Amino acid sequence: MKEITFLNPGFFWLFILLPIAIGWYLWKRKQQAPTLRISSLQGFQATPSILAKLQPILFVMRLLALSAVIVAMARPRTVDISNETKTTKGIDIVIAVDVSGSMLAKDLKPNRMEALKRVASDFVEQRPNDRIGLVVYAAEAYTKTPVTSDKAIIVDAVNSIKYDNVLQDGTGIGMGLTTAVNRLKDSKAKSKVIILLTDGVNNAGFIEPETASDIAEQYGIKVYTIGIGTNGMAEFPYAIAPNGQFLFRMMQVEIDEKLMRSIARKTGGKYFRATSNNKLAQIYNEINKLETTEIQELKYYDYDEKYRPLVLIAGILVLIEIGLRNTIFKSFI
Numbered sequence: 157m158k159e160i161t162f163l164n165p166g167f168f169w170l171f172i173l174l175p176i177a178i179g180w181y182l183w184k185r186k187q188q189a190p191t192l193r194i195s196s197l198q199g200f201q202a203t204p205s206i207l208a209k210l211q212p213i214l215f216v217m218r219l220l221a222l223s224a225v226i227v228a229m230a231r232p233r234t235v236d237i238s239n240e241t242k243t244t245k246g247i248d249i250v251i252a253v254d255v256s257g258s259m260l261a262k263d264l265k266p267n268r269m270e271a272l273k274r275v276a277s278d279f280v281e282q283r284p285n286d287r288i289g290l291v292v293y294a295a296e297a298y299t300k301t302p303v304t305s306d307k308a309i310i311v312d313a314v315n316s317i318k319y320d321n322v323l324q325d326g327t328g329i330g331m332g333l334t335t336a337v338n339r340l341k342d343s344k345a346k347s348k349v350i351i352l353l354t355d356g357v358n359n360a361g362f363i364e365p366e367t368a369s370d371i372a373e374q375y376g377i378k379v380y381t382i383g384i385g386t387n388g389m390a391e392f393p394y395a396i397a398p399n400g401q402f403l404f405r406m407m408q409v410e411i412d413e414k415l416m417r418s419i420a421r422k423t424g425g426k427y428f429r430a431t432s433n434n435k436l437a438q439i440y441n442e443i444n445k446l447e448t449t450e451i452q453e454l455k456y457y458d459y460d461e462k463y464r465p466l467v468l469i470a471g472i473l474v475l476i477e478i479g480l481r482n483t484i485f486k487s488f489i
Contacts, residue, residue: 328361
């Protein structure tokens, strides 16, 4: 049942009149009925009448009619609220992910790649009004999913990221950034953003990261860069055992933070360092807050007035009370 609200609840103060009316009725009750004074009742047969006992019903009906009028004056009504949201400033985002073998390092749990997939999936689901694309890169790069508003496709693409030797191993930051820029350069969105993640140094590809960042700047694309990996040593894969399992050993974590800061600064973005699962999640939350989408929300109110039946009930009660007073309860004096 829809909740009933009142437009003019101040009229409920009129209910104070009801106890006053009841007190006045009780005080004047004996004066309400006509009286006939005679010297003696002898010769009159006493016949009990129920009408005298029912006569207070007339007063009760008048009180009910007054109550219905007061509630009607308070304007009871139900409201049906419908919302319509309209995106007034859309953002196109491309997530560029390093999928080189080093992303299997275990300084983040269970490894860097799996930690990234969980956080990136949450990020995508928190951007319902934006278009998002996905680029993966190692020594080479390709578009895994073009920019789209279908979040289910993006989430599935993120969850399917894995190290599978499809791309030549290595870290081509310039290749990944250029591919991401290519997905956004023709975008008509108000804001264009790339989230570039790597865990190493640029050591592959034929496009320099500085050149790629210059291209991004020319197209007005903002780049947020993330270096993923703990400070110090971490377990890195270095070989594959005969059974197909990776072999790990402790190695020094190397991230070209100077380059990542330069790319972010040149394009108006920001550099982050993710040294743990929690830190990685915090970084994506901060980017989510920095890149807000303006939403215009329109609310439509459909009111259903409920006072009309109360006015009708009050009118009927008054008519019945007048009719009974002038017929059944009419005095002959």
